[in-house]
Amino acid sequence: MKIVIVGAGQAGGWVARTLRDRSFQGEVVLLGAETLPPYERPSLSKQLLSGKENKPPFIFGDTELDAARIDFHANCIVKKINRDDRYVECANGLQFSYDRLVLATGGRARxxxxxxxxxxxxxxxxxxxxxxxxxxxxxxxxxxxxxxxxxxxxxxxxxxxxxxxxxxxxxxxxxxxxxxxxxxxxxxxxxxxxxxxxxxxxxxxxxxxxxxxxxxxxxxxxxxxxxxxxxxGVGLIPNSELAKDAGLALDNGIVVDERGQTSDAVIYAAGDITNHPNNWIGKRVRLESWANAQNQGIAVGRVLSGEEFAYDEIPWFWSDQYDTNLQVIGIPQPECVNVFRGSVHDPAFTVFQFLGDRLEAAIAINNPRDIKLAKRWMKAGKFPPVFALADTQTRLDKF
The missing domain is CATH 3.50.50.60 (FAD/NAD(P)-binding domain)
Structure with a gap:
């Protein structure tokens, strides 16, 4: 089987990597619009912009792509999908046939x-x-x-x-x-x-x-x-034009199921462009985050390697600003009740958000451990009592 991945960013790179990690033996073609192999974008506004690093973290280096038998084409902008004959065509005239196609085209700055x-x-x-x-x-x-x-x-x-x-x-x-x-x-x-x-x-x-x-x-x-x-810096526009021209179902992104499958049974999608079901939120959502691009890319790679697997992650993202690391798990809601563990004047504190008796989200400042615990509780559906969360002297890892 031949799998063609359109988009060599975080999501596309992890689809390709996961296919090989899961011992997929077919052909893997990775088409990227940029000159570089797949890399992670968070450093663009941090380490790269500050000059602390001179290159981003790569999902694959050039030698790793060759070792993994991934046919990578840089500067290859796909302009057309022919669903009837199952091939894609790039702006440079190259055509690539596929048995399965993955769209991981990400987005562009608004x-x-x-x-x-x-x-x-x-x-x-x-x-x-x-x-x-x-x-x-x-x-x-x-x-x-x-x-x-x-x-x-x-x-x-x-x-x-x-x-x-x-x-x-x-x-x-x-x-x-x-x-x-x-x-x-x-x-x-x-x-x-x-x-x-x-x-x-x-x-x-x-x-x-x-x-x-x-x-x-x-x-x-x-x-x-x-x-x-x-x-x-006013947001992102999903690169869904290719999918639209091909007649795939769209609704604020490419509509996929929990396996990443689109309205065409042999075409999948992952990353910023997907509108996917999320069990935690209880509805469909399109997420723009490093974690979603990576984890959904891994999920699609596992599905295409033959596993029965469904993507079901609680949304999570982080930001580094000055000496502050901020992490958010879940989707904060204005109608939630906030439970503070510590104070905004402390070097580290956490806000737990409850809707009724359900922990909806947690926002941690310089407190990554609380985010890990919150994720565990949210997945289990069992939460410590509010008084314990608010009491900084109470150990949370015992719950």
Missing amino acids: VPAIPGIDLPGVYTLRTVEDSANIFSQIAIGRRMLVIGGGWIGLEVAATARAKGMEVTVVEAGDRLCARSIPSEISEFLLQKHSAAGVSIHFNTSINSIERESNTLMANIGDARLLADIIVV
Whole structure:
């Protein structure tokens, strides 16, 4: 059997790796739009952007791809799927037949419709090349404007500020990361960035961007924000056009079942582009996270290697900003009751979110152990009493 994987990012790379780890003996073809073999993206806004590392963590190196007998093609942008004859065609004219096809095309940075957004000095962050371009502009005393107070924007802001840049963040909403964390954690992040010297503007939109000599000017009403570099971090657009053109079922991403199978029985999908059922949430969801891309890629690889396997993970993600590691498991909800273990003024604390008597989510600051325990409880459906969670003197590992 021949399996073709379109997309050589986190999800596609793990599909390929899992197939070989599970002793799949057929052909594996991996088609990537970038020049590099599969790599992990979290370092783009952290270690790579800070200069602490000069290359991202690779899922496969060049020699490993050869050793695993994976036929990897870089710079191969797939433009067409022929479902009747079962082949894909790349922009360079190459065609690859398949018995099973996996779509792991990920997403691209969302670019808002702002006049001047395409001027030199305005960047998005999605690839190694993007990270290198931004890194080349980082220097002590230079000015960076970040559009978007979400995870990417805040990580870029923290990295740039730590390197001595003057940083301003513009957020259209009224708090940071409003869609994914409770207001108390938004306020904690605000205080963390403000203490570091980052200026943050809420309820503010950029009307236009102009450039004069080497200075960028972002117009906000009657005022202007001046910058040497602008980084746009306002979300991701799933690369689902290929699936749409092929007639696959779509609904905020490619619709798949718990095995990663699409509406075409021989086509599968994994990662940021999938709308998949999630038992913990109790509904379909499309997740944009490192963990989902990896774990769903592994799940699809196991299915295609012949296992009876269903993808059923509790959502989890993390962010590193300054000296703070933030981790979230589950999906925080505004209607939940928050149980604090420790205080936002402590070096480490955790917020457990309950809806009725069910633990819906946990948000931990510099407390990864609490996240591991919360995951165990959530999977088991058994939770410590609230008084124990709130009492920092009570050992949680006994529950």
